[in-house]
Amino acid sequence: MPTSRSYRDSCGIARALDIVGERWALLVVRELLFAPQRFSELRHALPHVSSNVLTDRLQELEHHGVIRRRPAEGQRVYELTERGRKLEPIVLALGDWGIDAPQPPPPAALSATSLLIFLQRAARPDPAAPPTTYRLELDGRVWTLRLASGRVQVRPGEPATAAVSLRAAPKTLSALLAEPATLATACADGSIAVAGDLSAIDRLLHAVTDPWPSGDQERHADVAGSHTS
Incomplete structure (x- = not known):
């Protein structure tokens, strides 16, 4: 059932954690950054959370005005x-802060949303390129990526x-982002x-492994590798 635990601390940080400090709460927020999702899609993106706990987090976040439910194509x-x-x-x-933490x-x-966030943050394409x-298509869902003006834009x-x-x-x-040289092999197999x-x-x-302008290549290569399990 949804938790009613509180730090009982008047600091704004503590009050914020009263709302989003429970396990999985911020990962639910992460998954909704690009697009609304059904319960089944959230369960797929967060395979290590139980249905009951996910239900509790969704109810808590809705109660606090962080998320809302709405009908879409006959579903919620x-x-x-x-x-x-x-x-x-x-x-x-x-x-950004956690990218240097040890891998679990x-x-x-690794959810599609997590990977798309990384792409949008880490890729630095040539701003002079057309x-x-x-x-x-990731996990059965289609996304539009656009490389323009030295940035990656993502939309569902x-x-x-x-x-x-x-x-x-x-x-x-x-x-592939960690090792672009394996692209041909991945296509072939x-x-x-x-x-x-x-x-x-x-x-x-290569916009990730060899970002434009150069100078931060090693950092981005390390970040890409950290997303690979």
């Missing part, structure tokens, strides 16, 4: 409220047009499915 989805959206920079800052023991999960749009859903389409498991794509301009995939991978 969860999405961040305006108040919940204010947690985004906090969650992203936690990710296997089996470790814009490129990608269709990316199908692109109107795309230079290339890539289908992969999040962990497989994470491994069926680990990934690519349709369109393969060189565009190569540019995306």
